[in-house]
Amino acid sequence: MKSATTAQYDLIRGIWRENPVLIHLLGLCPALAVTNTVANSLAMGLATFFVLMGSSLLVSTFKRFIPHEVRISAYILIIATFVTIADLVLAAVVPEIHKALGAFIALIVVNCMILGRQEAFASKRPVSRAALDATGTGIGFLIAMLMMGSVRELLGNGTLLGYSVFGAGFEPWIIMILPPGGFLTLGVFLLAMGWWRGRTEGAQARVRRWPHGVATRRAA
Amino acid sequence: MSDPRFELTASPHLKGGATTRRIMWSVTGSLVPIVAAAAYFFGLSALLVIAAATAGAVLTERVFGTPGSLGDGSAAITGVLLGLCLPAGMPMWMAFLGGAFGIGFGKLIFGGLGQNVFNPALLGRAFLQAAFPTAITTWPAAGGSFTQLRGDNFALPLMRASSDAVTEATPLGLMKFEATSTPVGDLFMGSTAGSVGETAALLILLGGAYLAIKRYLDWRIPVAIFVTVAALSGILTAIDSTYPGPLFMLFSGGLMLGAVYMATDPVTSPVTRRGAWIFGVGVGALVVVIRVWGGLPEGVMYAILLMNAMVPFINQATQPRVFGRSGDGMVTA
Amino acid sequence: MTIRGAPAWRLVTTLAAAGGMAGLLIVVVFEWAEPRIEAHRAAVLAAAIDNVLASPAHYDTLYVVDGALRETPPEGVLERDLERVFLGYDESDVPVGFAVTGGEPGYQDIIQLIFGYDPGSGEVVGMEVLESKETPGLGDKIEKDAEFVAEFDGVQTPLVGVKQGAGQGDPSEVDMITGATISSRTVIAIINNRLEELGPLLDTYPATVKR
Amino acid sequence: MILRSGFRHGVHPADSKHLTENVPIRRMGFPTEVVLPLRQHAGKPARVLVARGDKVERGDKIAAADGFISAPVHASATGTVAGVELWPHPDGSMAEVVRVTVERYSPQIPRPRLVPRWEGLSPEEVVKAVQEAGVVGLGGAAFPTHVKLSPPPDADVELLIVNGAECEPYLTTDHRTMAEYPERVHFGTRVMMQCLGVDRAVIGVEKNKPDAIDVLTATIPDDLDITILPLTVKYPQGAEKMLIKAITGREVPSGKLPMHVGVIVQNAGSIATIAEVFETGLPLVERIVTVTGPGVKRPSNLVVPVGSKLRDVLDFCGGLTDDVTEVLFGGPMMGAPQTDLDVPIIKGTTGVVVLTRAETERHPVYPCIHCGRCLDACPVFLNPQLLGSLAQVGRYEEMEASHLADCMVCGACSYVCPSNIPLSQMFSLGKAALQKMATKVA
């Protein structure tokens, strides 16, 4: 590929401009399911980071040996291996968190973000660039997870990483740690970004497109 | 050549019937007796809760809505309706938050009046139910003096309510968890525990009848709901008499308020007449299912919200048969 | 920059190699992790049994096979496929009660719990929720509300759930949690149903009858 | 055949006919100039036969039919052709007209019969005579009558419906015609029945014209099977398909003509005109027009020479009040607004309605609240709510898929819309846009 991206760009791209969760809406399943506390978000983010990094390195290293026809299967095989490892390690080292994340660790396998980076980047670039890209994307994912996790834990439990923020009298918004809260938090993030983009790129005038020539007066 | 005296507008040049504004404000007006009844049964607290919810809805509409959209009255209706389906002892900040949520995420995000999918008042209530399950299921008993507060209405924002009010189980709660029925007469007059506005079945029916006669609401929806609920619960009682009977089902909980004022919101109910029947039957069936087999004692709010979600689909599925065409749109003969 | 148009044998060997490598890696990690996971699982179970039977000196694992309790699992059946109960003993090797697990659908999903049962007195002597997804702050009081959990220490079976404060002082009454009636009832139902199934077995188990 | 009385949906606007319903038809004097557009009928415009300076007499053919679906135009007054030129047309465009300066003090005398006597003519000759007389439907659409009189041989027409519904508010043209000239209505019916070879006719009259119903019933000829059918008052009963549905219970298939269900519909005014041309021997040179509305000082039913300018007609009725805002050709539901008082009254002008500020006050538009009133109003069972939202985002193809073509722009949906959304206007624009697209493709 003769793209003109610099190493620096490869690193920072995934963090914000092409944030996998907030921009591309990839990997939503873990981003919504396990972000009810900061600790869970962190664990999930790190596990995903580990899998992404491992598979990117491996795929990039062995890209010459993987025939085009079976590349997806090979990628999935590699990813699944790392996920299984992550699963086992978490279960052995931090069983409490492993229990909280439940099946969602295994589901990292089908996180489109990871497969997407292999297909779009690692399989075409040198190992060093692949590592940078994986770092950027992984951090971007982690940031998104932590944003979700902090908002949801803060409002849903009144705590951050388990430490009380609002004091004892706080009435937690339980919805935030329930499923609707996940959708809601991400939805609000996306709305905020839509609002921000509208501000910076000049909001399209919010005019209803009445057909040309229809004389109307909107309710004042 | 053309004469400046004359306007050039498209036909038709006559205008008949109600206006959206009049419909909305009539609905609001018909809620006044219900609010009064709420104040009679639950005292000052009821008014505080209703006022807080209305303030939340109206302020949100004012700040984020299209300029001047307050005038159509729909935000006020949302606020009052939300207030009517909350318990009287609820902290005012929660009611306010519910109103703001309902209007913000239930209506303005879709583009304002007429374009929302879910009933904003009920969405606000569903939010409160999911966020503050304890506060919203703490039912103060009806009666007592007007000035006596029924709970911690003045809890500081974000802070827990200190609960020392006299609470009582709702008729539905009694039925669900203790298999005790409440006399239908009490339900009809409203002297039972429950949300501030849903206890007075009589007044709600009168308001609904007024609106139906004025054709400001589609009578098919409440009728379909009542008939479905009565029929299903009748069948269930016939099979096993421990199930609650039709009269109890009809007059307990939020069914009256929901069927008359929430399910009939034209924006979030089907536009076709056949759709209205389907919608009503669906709400009725879901109410019975949730009340009888669900984990919650009350299901009207969820039943209506679920059917709201179905409305776009129902609308598509019940397009009218065009004149001179068979049902599938083909030209007849 | 992957290879295109590779011959079939290349495809197969690549996948086989990748599969082999993956298998190898996983096995290595598994060998390392397995004992730790098992140890943790055992520790959790032991702690739970410890909790519901008020710290027995030691306990036996019994297997329910063909409607009888046996001390050893039958040949050829995996241990995890069998239904197990645990019998605890005090320092002087006197049985103090059984720890029984059970699960049923609660408000959100299945509630899994373990409870201690003393066949001698017919009382439940402890209860601990192992797994639940009940509503935080409401339904999850079944595990977090110490008052509720404490009610299961010394209550006559079959249990009867009553509204808080509405009880008549009957020894089989359990005060349910206000606002989380479904979850509370499920806990009670699980215990009652399990005892209905296993009660006769437990009541007639030789080790306890001997006492 | 079942005679029923009703169609589903529709609206009930206040009929406002009290202004003129009891005012006898008067004759308006000849104006100083008449303006005769070559396009006064549906179909191809007529071919002009005269040139500037030509002398014409009342009843002279000044333009000939150009093809089968076309009709000739006759001079409505004796005078001199002042020009063949472009002139404001009631449809809002500029159209070719023949302008005739009326000879002052001309007796405008009856001339030797231009239309042959009816007795003894074969159906084909009657059709020919009707075409030559320039008779078109006077109900508004101005479809050439002779076309309706000659159905294709395979069509099995068994019933003639005379449309006396006149469902548009304010208008009383047909009402007065039926009440004052019942014989003409019956005679015209006889001519049509004979031409079409049908032996049954139904005259459908809305119940708000009891005098017309009584007079018509009293004068039915003994030898004809004519039924006078009172209809409940509802708009748009006068629409062909609605009337057929209301009277026979049959639905005309979408895109097809009434003759597919064995029916021909003719407007009562046109029927009377057929009778009139055979009676007087003069072609169609004048018509009955209701000039009414709160903006007219002296609301009247007038016999007006075709081509009279709006200004002259209004002056004859005492002029306009001060708060006039709109002048319409046709009724208030479907009528076309006029801004130029020089437009001529043409054959298809059923009435002139002048509205004042009170009736035309503009209402603010609110968003659609999905109340479903438009669905209840639409006589052809469309979903105006859906069509309207599609129109607002310009999705004309999807409107077509939702059967926009079946919309007859009756305006019932706009009339009932509580949010004042200009539905029918958007539909006519949508139709125009689709037509444009279709011609572009073709």
Add this chain to the structure above:
Amino acid sequence: MSDLFWILISAMVVNNFTLALFLGLCPFMGVSARVATALRMGAANIFVMVITSLTAWVLNTFVLTYAPYLRLISFIVVIASLVQIVEMTIKKLSPTLFRELGIFLPLITTNCAILGLAIFQTNRGYGLLEGLAFAVGAGLGLALALVLMASIRQQTELSDLPGLARNMGLVLIVAASLSMAFMGFAGLLSS
């Protein structure tokens, strides 16, 4: 029997895969613009779920007892290959059916809902019939969520949306509302 029914209902509405467990979000966001497409996607999903459930049961019962740590890899590989084979079979046997459903099959294969189904089924120790009930319930639930979302989106397309809601934010808010509405089913058929 009632157990199977509970499993089905629970997977369908109480713990709806999409709205309560966040599984299958990719099609929920991606293939929910048109009702017709959503219906076909939903049907294809039910189909694949049933295959998955059967596969997982076979693997769990006969193969993985001896090597549980290979569960993830074998699930992924076997399910993907099976779906591929089914896809080719359908293509051969019924081109019409393939046109209707086939194009969705590859999309579904690498979908969290499918793998999630297999894993949940394993974790909960479901037998063959229970697994099938679970698969059908989950599939119906996914289809329901998908169709609801699609019909709502088709309506909001015609709306005068505020600028900030023109991206997927609105879809997520709708999903949150649906999720809240589905909370009404909590505790259904329990006790």
